[in-house]
Amino acid sequence: MTWKIIYHHDVEDDLEIIGPSAARRIIKAIDTKLSLQPLQFGASLSGNLADFRKLRVGDYRVVYQVQEQCIVVYVLAVGPRRDKEIYRLAAKRK
Secondary structure: OOOEEEEOOOHHHHHHHHOHHHHHHHHHHHHHHHOOOHHHHOEEOOHHHOOOEEEEEOOEEEEEEEEHHHOEEEEEEEEEOOOOHHHHHHHHHO
16 A cells, blocks of 8 residues: 655755755655555654654654545654754644
């Protein structure tokens, strides 16, 4: 089963900030992992983001939500793992 990937409109800006090389790697990981088995590859978050999951791609983090009833993965934010800003962005975008 292939899951449909939907990006929040600000994810494009996130990827521009990251740079083209890392952005290509992140998009490839999303396409190969999240479109096939989003529940297997990502880890659950907690607190106010308990409905969301995270995927590590090198030094970056992808925060997404799985909507099983629609077979959809909604990518909320992409950013560096070293700071917690990625989680604040995802919380604002949900």
